[in-house]
Amino acid sequence: MLTVILITVAVSLFICFQAVKAEAYARYVGIKNVSSEMVSKVIRGIEINANNIFEEVQEHLDTPEEVIAALRSKVHFNLDVKGYFAAFAPNFFPEQGKWFEPYIYQPDVVGFEYRQVGSEAHDYTQSPWYVRAEKAQESFWSEPYYYDDGTNMSGHYCTFVKPIYDKKGELACVCGADITFEWLAKELGWADDISKVNHMQNKYHPLTSIDFYTVILNSDGTCVAHPEDKTVSIEDEGMLRDLSLKKSGTIDMDVNGVSCTVYYGPVEYINWAVAVVVPKADILKPMFPLALILLVTAAVGILIVRKVCRRLETPDVS
Secondary structure, X not given: OHHHHHXXXXXXXHHHHHHHHHHHHHHHHHHHHHHHHHHHHHHHHHHHHHHHHHHHHHHOOOOHHHHHHHHHOOHHHOOOOOEEEEEEOOOOOXXXXXXXXXXXXXXXXXXXXXXXXXXXXXXXXXXXHHHHHHHHOOOEEOOOEEEOOOOOOOEXXXXXXXXXXXXXXXXXXXXXXXXXXXXXXXXXXXXXXXXXXXXXXXXXXXXXXXXXXXXXXXXXXXXXXXXXXXXXXXXXXXXXXXXXXXXXXXXXXXXXXXXXXXXXXXXXXXXXXXXXXXEHHHHHOOHHHHHHHHHHHHHHHHHHHHHHHXXXXXXXXX
């Protein structure tokens, strides 16, 4: 009987462990998929609105004033964008000088303002996105970069870029729509908080508090959007290969000195991946009450078996 009890407890613990792992996998892959879909919808919305604005620019290349008006035309349709710009080929408008780059931007959450940002100090023609647009001749998302002009516009950006051509087929300007990773990190944090307090999603979860967070990784493994002080450094070659090939997967790794499981997968329309980082201790926490119940049950069973066996061994002297 003792052997049967111990085997039953061991098998039960193993089954519970596998069930907890399966529940965690389904939970965090689901959270990863929701975040990935949210980001892809934002990206697609930015692309559609930006293309509408860039088409307006292409149709109004006669004067600088018409270009600025075209940039302003539909900016209010997508408030996820920090700013829209048109970086013109050198001396396209001679009266504007060599560098003419009108920029319509959001200084805050209300309204857009205009600035002329092209200058010798900001020679955009040497920027990687401009050089790439000249060669690519099609729209694309730039690699993440840091822009610093000493104002509140400084920060980490990613830009949807599209080259615009005049009626002769020559490059007129390179248009772009900027998003900031600070904003994107806040969006991900908001989505995480919603998941943590979602009653239906957590109805049968034994934990009262769940600790995880979501980050965005570039295809080279760089963490480009993350909660404050919770960046992730990717060095595993297999995961880096998956990111470059836009594949999904899981990996166990140390993140900022904490043993974690990372669930990752690609974002549609852009070379990014969403990754949900979960401390291993948090994944295994549901095992503790289950293991305690099984061990207490086993101990009670052993005591009952011992009592019965001792009674059977005691001779009847009556």
